[in-house]
Amino acid sequence: MSISSLLLTLTPIAVIIWMLVVWKKPADISGIVGWIAISVIAFFFFQTSLEVIFRSTIAGWVKSFTVSLVVATSLLQMAYMEKTGALKRIIILIKTIASDNKAVQIMLVNIGFGTLMVSVGATPVSLLPPIMLALGYSTYVSIALPCIGYDALCTYALLGAPIVVFVDVANSFLGKGHEISLSQAGGVFFMFLPVISTLIGFCMLWIVGRWQGIKDGWLPCIITGGVITLVSYFTNQVDRLVVLTGIMCGAAVIVAMVVYLKATGNKVIDKSRLTAEELEYEKKFSLWKALTPWGILIVVIIALNLPTDMFNFLYRKVTLPITGLSADGKPIMTRALWNAYTWIFVSTFLSMAFIKPTSSQLKETFRVWAKRAPRPVFAVAIFFSIGEIMNMSGYDMVANKYAVASMVQVLANFSSQIFSNAYGSVVAFIGLLGGFITGSEASTIAMFATYTMKTANILEMGVTGMLIITAGLAFGGGLASVISPAKLQNAAAAIDKLGEETKVIRIAFVFALLLTVVTAVLVVVFLKMYV
Helix, strand or coil, X not given: CCHHHHHHHHHHHHXXXXXXXXXXXXXXXXXXXXXXXXXXXXXXXXXXXXXXXXHHHHHHHHHCHHHHHHHHHHHHHHHHHHHHCHHHHHHHHHHCECCCCHHHHHHHXXXXXXXXXXXXCCCHHHHHHHHXXXXXXXXXXXXXXXXXXXXXXXXXXXXXXXXXXXXXXXXXXXXXXXXXXXXXHHHHHHCCHHHHXXXXXXXXXXXXXXXXXXXXXXXXXXXXXXHHHHHHHHHCCCHHHHHHHHHHXXXXXXXXXXXXXXXXXXXXXXXXXXXXXXHHHHHHCCHHHHCHHHHHHHHHHHHHXXXXXXXXXXXXXXXXXXXXXXXXXXXXXXXXXXXXXXXHHHHHHHHHHHHCCCHHHHHHHHHHHHHHXXXXXXXXXXXXXXXXXXXXXXXXXXXXXXXXXXXXXXHHHHHHHHCHHXXXXXXXXXXXXXXXXXXXXXXXXXXXXXXXXXXHHHCCCHHHHHHHHHHHHHHXXXXXXXXXXXXXXXXXXXXXXXXXXXXXXXXXXXXXXHHHHHHHHHHHHHHHHHC
C-alpha cells in the first residue's frame, strides 16, 4: 500500500483542519469543503463511483438522525422554553444555589446540572455562562467551566446518542451474529469515568482558584467523582439503562451536593442575589411549570427504557429500518419510536398544556428555531456523510465488494504498521483531533470508529480490545469539547464577550492534552488487563 494513498486519505482531514484553524471558518462550511475534497479523492483515486458517493452521503445523513434530529428538536425545545419564560424561571433558581460554597456550586451547576441538561438535549455552553457571570465569576471562568464540566459524560449526552451511534457502527463492522449490546459497550466506557470525571472536577477547581481552589474543594470533587462512578456502574450493567446514564449521574451529583451542603451547615438556597424583578418573576411563574418540558421528557424516556418488554420492543423489534439506501445494501436502523428526538418533540408539545404559550410566543419560538437550528444540524450530518464516504470509498456495487482498499482500510493498515502495539497510546489523541474537527463526540465516532476498529482487528486485539480502543477514541472526542472553537464561541457569545474565548483556549488546550494523556494511559492499562 503506497504512501500516496495515505496522503490522499489524510488530505480531506487536513483541509478541514486548515479551514477551522487558519481560515477560522465555522464547522458547517468546513464540513462542506471537506465533503467536496473527500468526494473528489474517492472518485478519482479510490475508484469510487458517483452512485456510491451519492448513496454514502445520503446514508450518512440518515445515520446522523440519532444526533442531528436530537440537535434539531432540542434547539426547538430550548427556543420554546426561552420564549415562554420557562428558561428564565429555571435560571433564577440556579442563581440562588450554594452561594456560600464555591466548590459545591461549581460541581452542582457545571457537572450536575450541566450533565443533566446536555443529557436531555439542552446546551450548557449557551445556558450556563450568563448564570456563572451572574453568580460573580469572571468572564474567563464563565466561558471555561460550562465547556469542560460535562466532558467526562459526553458519551451519554443527548440521551445517550454517542454510545448508540457507537453500538450501531460497531455492529455494522462486526456483522450479524457478532453484535454487541449497549451494556457491553457501556461497561467498557464506564471504566474511564472514575478517573476522568474526578480529574475534570479538579481542573475546574484549578481554573477558579488555582491550588487554593483545589485545597478548598477537593472533598466535593472526590464525592462528585464517586457518585458518577457508582451511578454509571449501575446504569451500564443493563441495556435499557445505558441511555439514562447522563440523566441519572447529573441528578445524583445535584442530590449529593445538596446533602453535602446540609451536612456542612451551608445554605442550599440563598435568594439575596436576586433582584426585585427576579423575585417578582419567581412568584409569578411556578418552577414546576417551567420544568414540565424536561420533566415530561425524563418521565417518558424512563417509561420507554425501564420496563424490559417495552425496551426490547422499541429498541430491538420496531427498528423501522430504511433499506436500499446504503451502497453495500445494509439496512439503516432508525428506531424512530425509541430515539430521543421523537420524545423531545412530544414532551415539548405536551408541556403546552401546562405552560399555555401564546400564539406570539409560539411564532417567536419557531422564528428563533429556524434561525438557530439549520447550521448545527447540517454540521452534524455532513461529518456523518464524510465518515460514510471514507468507509465506502473503493466499494464496487456491481461486484458487491471493495475494488480497492477504502480510505478507512488505508488508515488502519498504516496505523497498525507505524504504531503496532503502541496504537492504544495514541488513539485518544486521534479522538481529540476528531472532536476538534467535528465539534462532537458522536461525529468523531461516526468518522473514526470504523478506522479504529479495523486497526484493532489487524492488531488482533479481539472484541474486548476493540471496545477499549474505541472507547479511548470516544473519550478523546468528548474531551475536545473544551477546545472546540464552536463551543467556546457559543459560550462567549452567550455573555456578549466574543473574542474572550481565545484567552480560554490557551489553558483549555493544556487541560485537554493532560486529560487525553491520562485517557491514553488508561487505554494502555486496560488493554494489558483485559486483552
